[in-house]
Amino acid sequence: MLGKLKTGEKGRIMNISSADKFVRRRLLDLGIAEGSEVCVKCILPFGGPVMVESCGQCIGIRRKEALRIEVERV
Amino acid sequence: MNIALIGNPNTGKTSLFNNLTGSYEYVGNWSGVTVEKKVGLFKNGKNQLIDLPGVYTLNPLSKDEGVVTNFFLNEPFEKLLNILDASQLRRNLHLTMQLLEYGAPVIIGLNMLDVAKNRGIQIDIHKLSESLGVTVAPVVARTGKGCNELAELVTGGAIGTGKNNLVYYGKAIEAGILELENKLAGKVQHPVRWLALQLFEGNPYVKSYLASILPMAELETLIKSVTVSQQQSAGSKQALDQAIHRKRSEVIDKIVSAATTKQDNKKVPHTEKVDMVVTNKFLGIPIFLFLMYIMFMLTFDWLGFPLSDALDSFLSGPLTSGITAALTAAGASSFIKDLVLDGIVAGVGGVLVFVPQIFILFFFISLLEDSGYMARVALVMDRLMESVGLNGKAFIPMMIGFGCNVPGIMAARTIETPKERLMTILLTPLMSCSARLPVYALFVGAFFVEHKAAIVLSLYVLGVVIALILAKVFSETLLKGETSVFVIELPPYRLPQGRALWRSTWDKGKGFIRKAGTFIFAGSVLIWLLAYAGPEGMNVSMDDSYLALLGGIFAPLFAPIGFGTWQASASLFTGFLAKESIISTMNIIYFVPDEASLQGLLAAHYTPLAAYSFMVFILLYIPCLATTATIYKETGSTRWTAFSIAYALIIAYLLSLAIYQGGMLFGLS
Numbered sequence: 001m002l003g004k005l006k007t008g009e010k011g012r013i014m015n016i017s018s019a020d021k022f023v024r025r026r027l028l029d030l031g032i033a034e035g036s037e038v039c040v041k042c043i044l045p046f047g048g049p050v051m052v053e054s055c056g057q058c059i060g061i062r063r064k065e066a067l068r069i070e071v072e073r074v
Numbered sequence: 075m076n077i078a079l080i081g082n083p084n085t086g087k088t089s090l091f092n093n094l095t096g097s098y099e100y101v102g103n104w105s106g107v108t109v110e111k112k113v114g115l116f117k118n119g120k121n122q123l124i125d126l127p128g129v130y131t132l133n134p135l136s137k138d139e140g141v142v143t144n145f146f147l148n149e150p151f152e153k154l155l156n157i158l159d160a161s162q163l164r165r166n167l168h169l170t171m172q173l174l175e176y177g178a179p180v181i182i183g184l185n186m187l188d189v190a191k192n193r194g195i196q197i198d199i200h201k202l203s204e205s206l207g208v209t210v211a212p213v214v215a216r217t218g219k220g221c222n223e224l225a226e227l228v229t230g231g232a233i234g235t236g237k238n239n240l241v242y243y244g245k246a247i248e249a250g251i252l253e254l255e256n257k258l259a260g261k262v263q264h265p266v267r268w269l270a271l272q273l274f275e276g277n278p279y280v281k282s283y284l285a286s287i288l289p290m291a292e293l294e295t296l297i298k299s300v301t302v303s304q305q306q307s308a309g310s311k312q313a314l315d316q317a318i319h320r321k322r323s324e325v326i327d328k329i330v331s332a333a334t335t336k337q338d339n340k341k342v343p344h345t346e347k348v349d350m351v352v353t354n355k356f357l358g359i360p361i362f363l364f365l366m367y368i369m370f371m372l373t374f375d376w377l378g379f380p381l382s383d384a385l386d387s388f389l390s391g392p393l394t395s396g397i398t399a400a401l402t403a404a405g406a407s408s409f410i411k412d413l414v415l416d417g418i419v420a421g422v423g424g425v426l427v428f429v430p431q432i433f434i435l436f437f438f439i440s441l442l443e444d445s446g447y448m449a450r451v452a453l454v455m456d457r458l459m460e461s462v463g464l465n466g467k468a469f470i471p472m473m474i475g476f477g478c479n480v481p482g483i484m485a486a487r488t489i490e491t492p493k494e495r496l497m498t499i500l501l502t503p504l505m506s507c508s509a510r511l512p513v514y515a516l517f518v519g520a521f522f523v524e525h526k527a528a529i530v531l532s533l534y535v536l537g538v539v540i541a542l543i544l545a546k547v548f549s550e551t552l553l554k555g556e557t558s559v560f561v562i563e564l565p566p567y568r569l570p571q572g573r574a575l576w577r578s579t580w581d582k583g584k585g586f587i588r589k590a591g592t593f594i595f596a597g598s599v600l601i602w603l604l605a606y607a608g609p610e611g612m613n614v615s616m617d618d619s620y621l622a623l624l625g626g627i628f629a630p631l632f633a634p635i636g637f638g639t640w641q642a643s644a645s646l647f648t649g650f651l652a653k654e655s656i657i658s659t660m661n662i663i664y665f666v667p668d669e670a671s672l673q674g675l676l677a678a679h680y681t682p683l684a685a686y687s688f689m690v691f692i693l694l695y696i697p698c699l700a701t702t703a704t705i706y707k708e709t710g711s712t713r714w715t716a717f718s719i720a721y722a723l724i725i726a727y728l729l730s731l732a733i734y735q736g737g738m739l740f741g742l743s
Contacts, residue, residue, distance in 0.1 A: 022135065022490055023559055026490075028316075029135075031164055031168075042350070042354070043355070044355065045355045047457060051349070051353060051453065051564065053346075055162070055165075056161060057563065057564075058349070058566075060452070060564055062559075
């Protein structure tokens with residue numbers, strides 16, 4: 001799960017279908033889909049959002065959404 | 075000729091707009107919505123450039139994005155200028171594909187080639203242009219390099235419409251497109267292929283547009299049959315929009331890999347270095363608060379007050395004596411003299427002295443926006459906002475609300491979920507806008523000289539705290555249900571350009587000056603007349619005037635919260651028009667030539683505790699007229715508009731009551 005990665009760890013997205021439909025659409029708009037490589041840049045405290053980098057762009061997403069996105073560590 | 079500028083968010087659209095247009099203006103609103111329509115005139119003086127909100131795709135998720143689809147459906151335009159971020163070519167081309175499907179003449183401005191190069195990406199512009207079938211021109215939007223050439227290209231003769239059949243969507247979808255084409259035969263002006271694809275992608279605006287031509291049931295049946303046959307041929311359960319997205323991606327991948335070469339480049343970009351600090355686990359929030367502190371100190375203490383003082387002494391000194399001399403020379407009657415000097419100069423001048431402070435504040439807000447830090451603020455604040463039922467993006471409208479509530483409320487359009495949007499609209503008026511600043515400045519100058527910035531900051535913080543508490547209350551009572559979501563793009567940091575910064579500061583600040591010239595001018599004349607005349611005739615003593623009479627009716631209501639004078643209640647009335655008129659009203663009522671003497675006089679009418687209670691009341695009591703109108707336009711509901719006024723009044727009264735009575739109990743009067 002993307003939400004389980006630690007700062008600096010990289011993964012490849014395997015399955016995004018259990019994420020919220022808004023989140024999924026937006027990630028797709030940003031070019032992040034199954035097969036994209038992501039890297040966790042920073043995790044905000046108190047269960048705050050995570051900052052994820054993919055193809056040179058950064059996005060912020062809530063941890064509970066990140067926990068619904070399956071990734072494979074690379 | 076109308077040319078529309080379109081592109082993804084954060085691709086340099088605004089910079090390009092500024093560089094292509096010499097003069098520009100905000101023209102009314104987009105049809106049916108309240109985002110200001112920004113239209114600029116090309117330097118050749120003939121063609122217009124229309125700035126559309128940044129979108130990733132034409133299929134809208136938020137209301138802001140809907141503006142673009144609406145534009146394509148309803149507004150006349152001849153050409154499109156599509157700006158692309160070269161470093162995010164793959165993502166940006168999704169929008170381009172949809173534009174090509176629309177079939178209008180289009181030119182592409184390719185921006186951020188330098189960023190791409192830094193990442194080791196080389197783009198063959200010629201090949202890209204060839205595979206899309208449209209002209210691609212390199213530009214550096216920030217510095218304006220290549221903009222003249224681009225302007226000539228786009229305003230010049232005929233330009234191509236590109237290849238509108240780049241993507242083959244597979245048998246099922248293509249058959250669906252044909253079917254819709256047959257049904258619509260000759261009934262629409264827009265290209266059917268584009269309409270069909272947008273319909274299949276789930277674009278609600280296109281759907282309702284088509285529903286005005288064909289029966290809704292027929293559309294639903296078509297979508298359903300296409301979905302089923304698509305799923306059969308693909309052998310998977312994927313939704314139609316996903317299938318369309320995938321097909322486009324395949325074509326885009328081919329185009330991109332043909333036109334770009336990539337080398338590995340392991341340099342850590344500056345943005346990441348900065349982000350390690352500003353979005354740091356422990357430092358993120360302290361850094362944000364520190365920046366806010368610097369911003370307020372500069373606005374009020376270090377820079378703003380000296381400038382305002384200088385302006386004040388000019389207005390009350392040379393300007394007033396100049397006007398007096400001119401009026402005397404012209405042989406004006408004493409009525410006219412009084413009207414001009416005690417009414418207009420005192421009223422409008424009292425507001426104008428705060429122009430420097432307001433521009434400094436707007437400058438900093440623009441700086442935060444243009445540098446890319448604002449999106450980080452949303453990220454850092456999301457956890458806190460989530461706990462009260464909002465999301466981090468709601469923090470941006472609130473920050474902008476510090477400048478002026480009207481654009482703040484409009485900025486709520488970028489929030490995707492309706493509930494969070496409504497809450498943000500209702501709560502943004504609690505952010506202390508720059509119009510309230512003059513009132514605070516006046517009172518802290520009179521009562522809290524030692525702690526000016528701290529007292530003002532306390533009011534700003536109070537507004538935020540009340541907004542957060544109310545958000546929690548609203549989200550658990552009135553607006554239950556509906557989940558909150560948060561996805562935000564964090565653009566790379568950019569060093570803001572001086573010219574762009576000045577333009578966006580001026581855009582925000584000019585409204586204040588305009589208000590001084592209209593609303594406050596008219597209000598000052600009216601207030602002066604009400605104070606000049608009374609039931610017993612003209613030139614009566616102030617205490618026998620109509621104004622005193624009116625104010626006196628409501629004064630008892632305000633006695634428990636510390637300011638039961640007719641002067642206070644009269645100024646609160648005018649405050650509804652625009653909060654800064656409170657100052658002009660007081661200038662007229664207390665009949666003083668400048669700010670310093672007004673402050674001296676106030677000491678006789680207020681205690682420090684009453685002054686603080688008064689400031690808190692002004693902070694909360696009612697959104698100004700312009701804000702109320704905006705709330706109405708944005709919510710489209712009289713009920714919510716009335717609610718936003720009513721809850722504010724109640725909260726303001728209760729809090730001022732608690733502060734004043736509580737303070738009295740502690741012996742603070």
